[in-house]
Amino acid sequence: MSAIAGSPAIPADAQVALALGRTRTRPGFWRRFMRHRLAFAGFVFIVVIGLAALLTPWLSPYDPYAMQLTEARKPPSLDHPLGTDKLGRDTLTRVFVGGRVSIAVALAAVSISTSLGTVLGMIAGYRKGWADSLIMRVTDVFMSFPQFVLLIVLVSMIGPSQTNVILILGLFSWMVVARLVRGQVLSVMTEPYIEAAVAAGAKGRRIVVRQIMPNAFVPVIVASTLGVANAMLSEAALSFLGLGIQPPTPSWGNMLNAAQSLQVLVNEPWVWIGPGAAIAMTVLSINFLGDGLRDALDPHAKG
Numbered sequence: 001m002s003a004i005a006g007s008p009a010i011p012a013d014a015q016v017a018l019a020l021g022r023t024r025t026r027p028g029f030w031r032r033f034m035r036h037r038l039a040f041a042g043f044v045f046i047v048v049i050g051l052a053a054l055l056t057p058w059l060s061p062y063d064p065y066a067m068q069l070t071e072a073r074k075p076p077s078l079d080h081p082l083g084t085d086k087l088g089r090d091t092l093t094r095v096f097v098g099g100r101v102s103i104a105v106a107l108a109a110v111s112i113s114t115s116l117g118t119v120l121g122m123i124a125g126y127r128k129g130w131a132d133s134l135i136m137r138v139t140d141v142f143m144s145f146p147q148f149v150l151l152i153v154l155v156s157m158i159g160p161s162q163t164n165v166i167l168i169l170g171l172f173s174w175m176v177v178a179r180l181v182r183g184q185v186l187s188v189m190t191e192p193y194i195e196a197a198v199a200a201g202a203k204g205r206r207i208v209v210r211q212i213m214p215n216a217f218v219p220v221i222v223a224s225t226l227g228v229a230n231a232m233l234s235e236a237a238l239s240f241l242g243l244g245i246q247p248p249t250p251s252w253g254n255m256l257n258a259a260q261s262l263q264v265l266v267n268e269p270w271v272w273i274g275p276g277a278a279i280a281m282t283v284l285s286i287n288f289l290g291d292g293l294r295d296a297l298d299p300h301a302k303g
Contacts, residue, residue, distance in 0.1 A: 032296040039292020042285030049282060053100035062090035064097045065248050076270050083270035085258060095274045098250035099282070105166055105245070106231040112170025113231075114224045117177025118216070124178065125185025126208060136182070139175045147172065151234060155243040165244050169231050177223050184216040218297040225290035229283045236279050252279045 034040050052059060068088035076083045082091035124135040154168050188194060188211065197207050232252075238244035239253025247254055252275040259265055259272030 029296050033292050036288075036292035036295055038288040039295075042288035042292070045281060045285040046289065049099055049278070050103065052096050053103065056093060056096040056100070060090065060093040060096065062093045064089060064094045064250055073268060075268075082274040083268070085255075085271055091255075091270060091274050094250040094255060095252070095278055098252045098255055098275060099278060101162070101245055101249060101251045102232055102235055102253070102279075103282075105162060105169075105235050105251070106228045108166045109169035109173065109231045109235075110224055110227045112166070113173040113227060114177055114220060116171070117174035118181050118220055120174065121178040121181025122185060122208060122212070122216075125182040125189070126212065132182070135178065139178055142172065143175050148234065148237065151238060152241070152243060155238060160238070160243045160246055162245055162249070165235055165238060169234055173227065173231065177220060177227070180219050180223055181216050184219055185212055188212050188215045218294070221297065222290050222294045225286060225293055229286040229290075232279070232283060232286075252276075 033043075056064070066089065068084075071080075071084050071088035072086055074080055074084045074088075080090050080092065082095065085091055085094070120135050120139075124132040150172060151168055154172070155164060158164050158168075194207065194211055197211060235244055235251065236253035236256070239251050240256050242254075242257060244253050245251035255275040256272055256279075259268075264271050
């Protein structure tokens with residue numbers, strides 16, 4: 001039927017123009033992302049803290065490692081906006097440098113876990129059969145252990161260091177990504193265009209690269225973003241317990257380690273407020289960023 005009775009028919013040229021107009025006015029990725037105000041604010045904060053961490057030598061005149069005992073335990077002032085620690089080191093400078101370390105550790109660990117989880121999830125979802133059963137049973141075994149307790153045991157066995165923390169966090173945090181990718185692959189494999197590609201003689205590698213991976217891209221990006229926040233919290237907790245980044249290298253976690261005594265908590269709050277607020281604000285911003293990316297990258301999002 002060309003038109004409903006009693007309604008004027010729309011010319012073909014007008015239909016094309018209307019379709020093009022709707023295509024042009026549909027918000028793109030950046031417009032959809034910027035509409036999520038909390039996500040955009042989180043993105044701005046992450047950029048600011050990242051630039052401050054990278055440009056610390058030019059932003060601060062203080063050496064984050066140099067001890068000045070005559071300046072020890074000084075409260076916030078114009079010279080030291082966040083005061084000094086028990087060794088006379090500027091707290092704000094060490095917060096910036098500690099951010100560089102904490103963020104780098106989290107990004108490196110998530111890169112490992114995301115890559116490993118994506119590969120295993122792809123194999124499980126595409127191959128199915130015994131490969132799927134084996135990978136999923138291994139995933140179940142890894143997920144059956146309390147992750148943080150497992151991290152503590154492993155770090156205690158092999159020794160605390162930056163490299164060891166990255167490897168442990170990366171090699172024992174891939175399970176969620178693997179399950180997510182497997183589910184996406186199984187869902188995409190039932191689509192008609194996959195059957196058409198197989199009928200046309202497309203090879204398995206081409207189907208995975210051209211058809212399956214683009215559809216699993218969005219959930220992996222969102223999961224990786226949230227994984228950075230989890231890795232940052234895990235690193236901070238390990239460092240707080242003395243099992244992560246070791247002094248004198250600053251990280252937000254081992255800076256909080258100095259605030260275990262009641263005297264520091266009550267009488268020297270500037271020692272822990274800086275790194276504590278940095279962890280809280282960064283993790284919160286990353287979570288907001290993940291929510292914004294999920295909404296902006298969703299192919300079914302409405303304009």
